Amino acid sequence: MLNPAANAIRKQVLTEDVQLKLIPHVNRVAVTIRRLALAAIYQAGSGHPGGALSCADLLACLYGTELYFPGNNPAHPGRDRFVLSKGHAAPALYAAWAAIGLARHEDVVTLRKLGSPMQGHPHVLDLPLCETSTGSLGQGFSAAIGMALGLRMKRLSARTYVMLGDGELQEGEVWEGAMFAAHHRLSNLCALIDYNKMQSDDLNERIMGLEPLAEKWRAFGWHVEEVNGHRVPEILDALRMAAGVADRPSVIIAHTIKGKGVAQMEGNPAWHGSVKLSREQIEAAMRNLGVLAHEMEDWIHGRIV
Numbered sequence: 001m002l003n004p005a006a007n008a009i010r011k012q013v014l015t016e017d018v019q020l021k022l023i024p025h026v027n028r029v030a031v032t033i034r035r036l037a038l039a040a041i042y043q044a045g046s047g048h049p050g051g052a053l054s055c056a057d058l059l060a061c062l063y064g065t066e067l068y069f070p071g072n073n074p075a076h077p078g079r080d081r082f083v084l085s086k087g088h089a090a091p092a093l094y095a096a097w098a099a100i101g102l103a104r105h106e107d108v109v110t111l112r113k114l115g116s117p118m119q120g121h122p123h124v125l126d127l128p129l130c131e132t133s134t135g136s137l138g139q140g141f142s143a144a145i146g147m148a149l150g151l152r153m154k155r156l157s158a159r160t161y162v163m164l165g166d167g168e169l170q171e172g173e174v175w176e177g178a179m180f181a182a183h184h185r186l187s188n189l190c191a192l193i194d195y196n197k198m199q200s201d202d203l204n205e206r207i208m209g210l211e212p213l214a215e216k217w218r219a220f221g222w223h224v225e226e227v228n229g230h231r232v233p234e235i236l237d238a239l240r241m242a243a244g245v246a247d248r249p250s251v252i253i254a255h256t257i258k259g260k261g262v263a264q265m266e267g268n269p270a271w272h273g274s275v276k277l278s279r280e281q282i283e284a285a286m287r288n289l290g291v292l293a294h295e296m297e298d299w300i301h302g303r304i305v
């Protein structure tokens with residue numbers, strides 16, 4: 001069921017004026033996420049590039065526009081929550097913070113270094129912007145559901161967003177959470193699935209298939225939107241539709257490409273992680289992402305402000 005405001009909100013996203021301003025902005029955020037996440041993984045000598053690149057456009061939509069921080073204060077109790085349940089994509093999360101000015105680019109490239117708060121998986125005690133530690137697949141989803149319930153109990157209108165990998169959906173915990181959230185009609189909860197069709201070493205369908213995925217979520221009592229996870233207008237539209245659903249949680253199944261944006265990585269499970277990028281590989285990747293020769297050193301060292 002949609003609440004009456006939903007169509008109005010939807011129209012707002014689709015007006016030409018909003019599209020003209022918002023979409024180029026979100027696309028720029030996505031480019032920064034991809035470049036900076038890869039620079040960080042290169043500098044660390046280890047990390048998960050494939051799943052960081054596949055979720056970059058989703059993160060750009062969330063941090064570029066969707067997440068609401070009252071007074072621009074990301075610590076405000078009334079802030080929207082975001083949980084990266086697929087915590088191994090942490091470099092993309094840190095890069096998203098930097099892309100909108102919540103973190104410094106130069107800090108993102110300290111990824112996985114001794115003493116850095118920006119470790120390979122997000123740590124709640126080290127990172128003020130992190131809502132809960134993640135990395136053990138499935139757990140972030142449960143924590144996010146608890147946050148959504150807590151917000152409702154406190155009568156706060158903030159929303160909770162949580163991103164899961166498709167391989168992560170093989171965790172039994174996810175389906176217990178899905179039942180719980182639907183039972184409690186947590187309409188302030190929106191899950192995004194980075195459906196890149198791959199997990200660690202191979203295609204999901206060769207390990208443990210997920211289809212029919214949309215039907216499964218519907219059967220569990222969720223509102224389902226299905227989008228191309230690299231098309232910003234589609235993602236924004238789905239987020240608005242989800243915000244308008246009043247009686248159940250929503251899930252956005254985002255069809256994505258693992259390694260999106262970098263030719264050598266696209267659709268190749270070898271780039272899941274944990275991989276070390278050579279100098280030639282990072283330069284080729286940066287060129288794919290539109291970095292010009294004279295900008296190369298600055299991007300690789302996180303010197304862009």
Ligand SMILES: Cc1ncc(C[n+]2csc(CCOP(=O)(O)OP(=O)(O)O)c2C)c(N)n1
Nearest residue numbers: 051088135136137165166167168198199200
């Ligand atoms: C409980 C748990 N089991 C195993 C792992 C190791 N692991 C890290 S990433 C990954 C694959 C995840 O695949 P997917 O969710 O599809 O992530 P993406 O394709 O977005 O990188 C696995 C098995 C883990 N982090 N947590």
Ligand SMILES: [Mg+2]
Nearest residue numbers: 166167198199
């Ligand atoms: Mg995957």
